[in-house]
Amino acid sequence: MIEPLKRPRRKNPLLRTRLPTSPPRARSRASHGFTLAAAEGRFMLQRCGACGTFAYPARDACPSCLSADLAFVDASRKGTLLSETTMRIPADVHFRERAPWRAGLVALECGPTMVAHLHADCQEGQPVTMSLQLDKSGQAIAFAHPERETPNMTDDKQWREMTADPKFRRVLVTNGRSAVGQEMVSALKAAGASIVFVGLAEPWKPFHGEEALRALEGVQIVPLDVGDEKSCTDLAADIGGKVDILVNTSEHIRAGGLLDRRGTSTVRDEIDQSYLGFVHLAQAFGPAMRFRGADGVNSAAAWVNILSVYALANWPAFGAYSASQAACLSMSHCLRAELRPSGVKVVNVFTGPLDTEWFQTVPPPKVAPRAVASAVVSALKRGLEDVFVGDVAEDIRQRLAANPKALERELGG
């Protein structure tokens, strides 16, 4: 039985802010199969292609027949908790300050026995449901959940360490002018965010949904023009220490590639709003978030980028836009590495064309802004790192994995 999480009190300004520490980071190359699965919320294990045996921990040869054909495949999440251990005074600094910490051995239905972090409601001898999670070091661990939902389940202390749940956290949504931004604000409030700061560039321009946005309780509209370096640093000077989750909803979508455009001003706008906007935000808000990675219940927890799936493969109909998104994707990996020591996650949410004005002539399926917002909140609650929203995004990902050259030709028309 888990006590419901309490709304954190204001910080005692006389106390030092605890610095983030990392759980052990070292992993073998083979075990990064778990990292890939955890990033997307899948549960995967190695299975021998020759004899079908599931293997754990990750290794280079099948423990049963010594075959090297050990690919990661989706596996059953079901298991039984064999034994539970509570570590009261761990030697590791990270776990020591989080003790007591529970871990256990889980007999997986598919064969192997797995070492897992335990949800507080998991009991010895009882069935559990498994997931792979990224811990505060960004590396994959196994996590055992009770088989059925229990009261206040998501408030579990160990589970919250694996996620970036918006509950009681303070979120900055960088652009409240767009449909995605406005849906994002509603979804985050519904998920229990204590306050949502909403950036508004060029406040002298009216926009659709403004009255509703201003009327929302627990929402604070702040001046923020991501294309302007000073605007970002000015806002960070005011609220940088209070942003636990940053959701970058800035967008600048224009059709067109290279040869049918005259001049570079549109390309520049795309780069300014998307890529430079990201850089400005990261330089303004990143340092404080990195510092606050272990700052209590409402520690800094996540940075969310909403990216076009065409960041992965250029779609010439929106070629320059695709390129600006690719730049953001590349930089997101840099940010992820730089934030990793703090435990702050960088979540990339990839979408296909949105059901918004700038994709008016693109045929369906298109992604509803509300679906993007739901996917972001879900990713935060589940602790994911890479999310593909909608059929187009999923399709592009699969085609890219299957044959990048074929995808290039197909997108080129």
Add this chain to the structure above:
Amino acid sequence: MSNTLLDFAAAIGSGAVRVVDLTFTLSPDFPVIVLPPEFGQAAPVRIQQISRYDDAGPAWYWNNLTFGEHTGTHFDAPIHWYTGKDLPNNSVDTLPVRDMIAPACVIDCSAQAAQDPDFLLTIPIVEAWEKQHGRIPERNWVLLRTDWSKRGWRDYANLKDDGAHTPGPDVAVMRWLVKERGVIGFGTETIGTDAGQAGHLDPPYPAHHFLHGGGRYGLQCLCNLDQLPPTGAVIVAAPLKIEHGSGSPLRVLALVPNS
């Protein structure tokens, strides 16, 4: 001649001639003209710090700037509009420097603009002004005072779902000011020399159409026009010497006798 100039310098020094700044601070948050999104847009003002006595430059502070030619308080050259595209010396780098200093007639329409954001300046209004202050001399600026510059940014841009609603001149008065009065240019406090709804006039954007077609200039986003007398002020408006430039942000100064 030199004595006159030295007297002038002394008058500035003594305060007998007041220097009034008609310029808004060039900043990223100042509203810029908004075109339909499918057109190219004026780049907003961006100020990127190079260094500020820090590791990027320990003893010095400086910035890189980017902005469109038509941002902030700015000057429109004849080449800005299609009607002036073939005129000689029609860009900011070639226009005659003597045109950069000229007297101004200030027509106060602040009362009308306060009543009606779509207020249009007309010939009868200017004729009424002339009855009081005399005929507008040739090669003078005509500055339209509306007190629009005193508004908050949202009311200043005053964008509605059918476009901007800001005051400006009507078609007849623009043609008349250029052809019958030979003005050197026309200046406003609003984002353009034309009214917000001027796209619906015939011809559209008459200030741009007639001023630039006649080789004359525009000044917009002016402030402090309420500190100028109806006549007698001299405007110093020297745009940046941008190669083939269609306009430029600039410092606009008014020299006003202190009576």
